[in-house]
Amino acid sequence: MKVGIVGAGLGGLLAGAYLSSEGFEVEIFEKLPFAGGRFTSMNYRGYEISTGALHMIPHGRRGPLGRMLKELGCDVEIVDSKPEGEILWNGEREMLTRKSFSWFDVLRLNIEFFMNKLGRKRTLEEFARGLSEKSYLYVRSFLGWSFSIFPEQMMFEKIVPIFRRTEVYGGPGVPVGGCKAVTESLVEIIESSSGRVHLRKEVKAIKSGEKAKFILEKEKKEYDLVISDVGHRITSELLGEELGNHPSESRGVKYTIAIDEPFIGHTGVLFVLGKNIAGMNEVTNADENLGRKHMLQVHQPLRNGSREEIIRGLRDIKEILRGYSFEVLAVQSYRGDWPVNRVMAGMDMGNRTRHDNIFVVGDGAKGEDIEVDGIALGVENVLEALL
Numbered sequence: 001m002k003v004g005i006v007g008a009g010l011g012g013l014l015a016g017a018y019l020s021s022e023g024f025e026v027e028i029f030e031k032l033p034f035a036g037g038r039f040t041s042m043n044y045r046g047y048e049i050s051t052g053a054l055h056m057i058p059h060g061r062r063g064p065l066g067r068m069l070k071e072l073g074c075d076v077e078i079v080d081s082k083p084e085g086e087i088l089w090n091g092e093r094e095m096l097t098r099k100s101f102s103w104f105d106v107l108r109l110n111i112e113f114f115m116n117k118l119g120r121k122r123t124l125e126e127f128a129r130g131l132s133e134k135s136y137l138y139v140r141s142f143l144g145w146s147f148s149i150f151p152e153q154m155m156f157e158k159i160v161p162i163f164r165r166t167e168v169y170g171g172p173g174v175p176v177g178g179c180k181a182v183t184e185s186l187v188e189i190i191e192s193s194s195g196r197v198h199l200r201k202e203v204k205a206i207k208s209g210e211k212a213k214f215i216l217e218k219e220k221k222e223y224d225l226v227i228s229d230v231g232h233r234i235t236s237e238l239l240g241e242e243l244g245n246h247p248s249e250s251r252g253v254k255y256t257i258a259i260d261e262p263f264i265g266h267t268g269v270l271f272v273l274g275k276n277i278a279g280m281n282e283v284t285n286a287d288e289n290l291g292r293k294h295m296l297q298v299h300q301p302l303r304n305g306s307r308e309e310i311i312r313g314l315r316d317i318k319e320i321l322r323g324y325s326f327e328v329l330a331v332q333s334y335r336g337d338w339p340v341n342r343v344m345a346g347m348d349m350g351n352r353t354r355h356d357n358i359f360v361v362g363d364g365a366k367g368e369d370i371e372v373d374g375i376a377l378g379v380e381n382v383l384e385a386l387l
Ligand SMILES: Cc1cc2nc3c(=O)[nH]c(=O)nc-3n(C[C@H](O)[C@H](O)[C@H](O)COP(=O)(O)OP(=O)(O)OC[C@H]3O[C@@H](n4cnc5c(N)ncnc54)[C@H](O)[C@@H]3O)c2cc1C
Pocket: 006, 007, 008, 009, 010, 011, 012, 029, 030, 031, 032, 036, 037, 038, 039, 051, 052, 053, 054, 055, 056, 057, 058, 201, 202, 203, 204, 229, 230, 234, 252, 253, 254, 299, 334, 339, 340, 341, 361, 362, 363, 364, 370, 371, 372, 373, 375
């Protein structure tokens, strides 16, 4: 069976790796000169600057992506974060444990879970407003870091399955070699099972039918099955179809910083409370080859992506790193067709289209989890439908 895949991002490559190892004839078309989409990196002055992700896998080795990479036999080692997190608030740092929050806030959280089961519908902002200042600011920082959203943009109920999964799988991990190691190993698997990844080849249109067709610049290709890794909105545009309402994307900005001495000093996340930036990590503590010296990556959710928002983020960084010798290597903002997530967390649109032989994967069609672990579950849903 012939499978055509639009886009060599993590979703397209993961689906392609499974299908080609199952004997499907897989061809992936990528319009850029490199594979990996927002989950790879470029070396700049000795630092692996990522095209998107913060070189982290939300649930590390034990999560859905870690499990699937293992099943595929990918040669990727994932270093689970230890500690998972730390908090920076009012100039003080504190390791993140259950004791970081008052018993009253923990009780409010449990009551909210219970009320949610009874059908209460509130945004995370409405819930968090009732907490102490520290817990409220932590909720903001956690959502800004993990989803690139603000608490008023997400319903409490959407966080419940994610919270439960974090309890089961634990926190993040860093792949040795960064996100590029993951996507490169998937390309290897595809190519070693006779699949092809064509770079600099843009799919200009998709024609639906029993045999779906890809219209490329100079040729047409025919497939039994199509998988699109570009989200529902762009997939509909390629099909020339109206999609109707599409949830908005999540936007953010990432600052990559070279720093002489470690600032965080561990492999977990430093959540920054009460600032424009949401948090930072220092992945060179997990893999020293990711940077010539140490590499800090700072993330900030964006409301509109204005210059002023970014200047406020840079001011936070300057204030927090006062006394350290550092240099901002890159400021990358993400929105529109190259966002943090193609649809905001909790609003994913499923993997099916109105055509039985056309599926969507990637971060607009995740399963019930976050970021690349959600992408892995979305791919798994498609595989279940096909295999
Ligand atoms: C700042 C930032 C930080 C993040 N941090 C993390 C993190 O630490 N951990 C985590 O798990 N996730 C993180 N994410 C999210 C993660 O990077 C993305 O969810 C994931 O990489 C998206 O993969 P994808 O397969 O959905 O899409 P993409 O990576 O966007 O891949 C789609 C590909 O399709 C190609 N394409 C588009 N149109 C066409 C066409 N017509 N023809 C051919 N090719 C086409 C594109 O060029 C692209 O390469 C972060 C994202 C950002 C932006």
